[in-house]
Amino acid sequence: MKQPQLYIFAGLPGSGKTTLAKQLAASLGAVYLRIDTLEQGLRELCQVNPQGEGYGLAWRLATDNLRLGLSVVADSCNPIQLSRDEWQQVAIQAGAEYINIEVMCSDVQQHRSRVETREATIVGQQLPDWQAVCEREYHPWATSRIQLDTAGKTVAQSLAELEQQLGTSKHNRV
Numbered sequence: 001m002k003q004p005q006l007y008i009f010a011g012l013p014g015s016g017k018t019t020l021a022k023q024l025a026a027s028l029g030a031v032y033l034r035i036d037t038l039e040q041g042l043r044e045l046c047q048v049n050p051q052g053e054g055y056g057l058a059w060r061l062a063t064d065n066l067r068l069g070l071s072v073v074a075d076s077c078n079p080i081q082l083s084r085d086e087w088q089q090v091a092i093q094a095g096a097e098y099i100n101i102e103v104m105c106s107d108v109q110q111h112r113s114r115v116e117t118r119e120a121t122i123v124g125q126q127l128p129d130w131q132a133v134c135e136r137e138y139h140p141w142a143t144s145r146i147q148l149d150t151a152g153k154t155v156a157q158s159l160a161e162l163e164q165q166l167g168t169s170k171h172n173r174v
Helices: 017-028 035-046 053-067 081-094 108-117 130-135 155-168
Strands: 005-010 031-034 072-075 097-104 146-149
Touching: 005 017, 005 081, 017 031, 017 072, 017 097, 017 155, 031 035, 031 053, 035 053, 035 072, 053 072, 053 081, 081 097, 108 130, 146 155
Parallel strands: 005 072, 005 097, 031 072, 097 146
Antiparallel strands: none
């Protein structure tokens, strides 16, 4: 059996990470876990204002699926080293490889337009405005990752570039 992989997405809202994460999960037949979905569920079902609980649930779900031999695509802003390290530990503890993927949009005008014109895909979700995205805490990376700039590219072009990089990158093995 092939070793499962954990694809750890990160990036600011509006960068294109959710679109790419969904496309990659569909193309691989991988389990798709989205922090926004879990956090909205916690708000609605448990009346909790999530402060990290969405990540905690996702880490547990990812571990279960990786141990079943299923690859997982994890979709989250993943803004700080602590959450990035936790995702990597999930893979290591489950005996899986992990691949960090940072998605960005270097064209500020395009990024702003995406943020200001997108619609929520989760019922009840409140999307951040441009100011909130600009003020979002987002730490520099301390570990290796695939970097993908979606500026000026179609979804298909960005996905093809990501798949090409995945094919040539070194995966982090247990």
